[in-house]
Amino acid sequence: MTKWQNILKNLSVFVFVIVGLFTSMSALAQQSYVVDPNWLKEQIKTKQPIVIFDSRSKEEYDQGHIPNAISFPVxxxxxxxxxxxxxxxxxxxxxxxxxxxxxxxxxxxxYDQGELMFASRLLWVLELYGIKDLAILNGGLDGWKEKNDVSQVAHSLPASDYVPVLNPSIYASTTVAKVAVHNPKYNLYDSRTYDEYLGKKSMTSKYGRIPKAKYIDLSEFFTIDENGNKFLKIQAELDEVLAHLDKSKKNITYCNKGTASTLSYYLLKQAGFNVAHYDGSWIDWSEKGLPIEK
Incomplete structure (x- = not known):
């Protein structure tokens, strides 16, 4: 083998290692936003320094929760x-x-029971106020209980002196939502039911949707296991569901009160979209008498 062949061979190995490293880092980046029950069980078993928040009601928490979880009703x-x-x-x-x-x-x-709406809402709130290392438990408590026990022992941490720092990039006010209607650099996504999106039903006296909003069917992001529990699809399948959306634009999600749309926010964010959640959502928009379409 010649000197140049050796150099090219070594260079190829180097490129392979670098590509592998970045691929692994990318995978970890995606995995860090969602974890599965087996991973969480191992963290608890080995006493890793993690905080687990149960976003359901205190009553549901008291009936049974993941060991070491802290009640934090959304x-x-x-x-x-x-x-x-x-x-x-x-x-x-x-x-x-x-x-x-x-x-x-x-x-x-x-985590929540498994719908991931409460969990994503709490995640968005924590992210909005400066917490950066966050993940949702895929499958929620229902997925956890397939192979693991629950606890009724309440858990807490010592009070902290945390000072919230606002992350405005993921927050959309009414003004931002109004701008999004007219600005071609924005997309709006409605996460209510399809009948609400079409204007056939409404939680308010107004029927319809925010002008130019597109519909997101949250059921498309989940798969159901043999026990009837909901789990997020693998990332490749999630990317396929989102393939028709434009990543080059700023995306604004909304629903009725800001729960389902934080799940849309979470799914888009995990897939690499520039996205913010419209605080107040449809109730805010319709109560203020802003334009609608059907």
Whole structure:
């Protein structure tokens, strides 16, 4: 083998290693936003420094939860004004985050029963206020219970001195939603039921949708196992579902009160989209008498 053949061979190996490294890093980046029950079980078993938040109601938490999980009902993050639901501001969310022991360096896993809507809402709130290392438990509690036991022992952390730092890039106000209607650089996505999207039903006195909004069918992102439990599809299948959407634009998600649309937010964010959630969503839009279409 000549000197140049050796150089080319070594270069090929180097490129292969680098490509493999970046592929692994990309896979880890995707995996870090969603974890499965087996991974979480191992973290608990080996006493890894993670925080597990149960986003269901306190009553449901008391009936049985994942060991070491802390009750953090997603309803505690809302404030209701003029019938619309909004995330609490920094002043009002800070005591709640400190009470739950939130710290800026925590690895946080969030779960709900399995629909992932409550979990994604809590994830969005935590991300909005500066927590960066976040993931949702795929399958939720229902998926966990297939092979693992639950606990009725309440768990908590010492209160922290966490200071929330707003991440405005993932927050869309009414003004931003209005801009999105007219600006071709934005997409709007409706995560309500299809009948609500078509204007056949509504939670408010207004029927229809925000102008130019497209419909997202959340059921397309899930698969059902043999026990009837819902799990997110693998990333390649999720990418296929989202293939028709434009990644070059800023994407705004909304639903009725801001729960289902945070799941849309989560799914788009995981797939690499530039996305924000419209706080207040359809109730905010329709209560303010803004334009609609059918």
């Amino acid at each position: 309803d505690d993050t809302y404030v209701v004004q003029d019938r619309a639901y909004y995330v609490k501001n920094k002043v009002n969310i800070a005591p709640l985050l400190r009470e739950k022991g939130v710290t800026k360096d925590a690895k946080v896993i969030v």
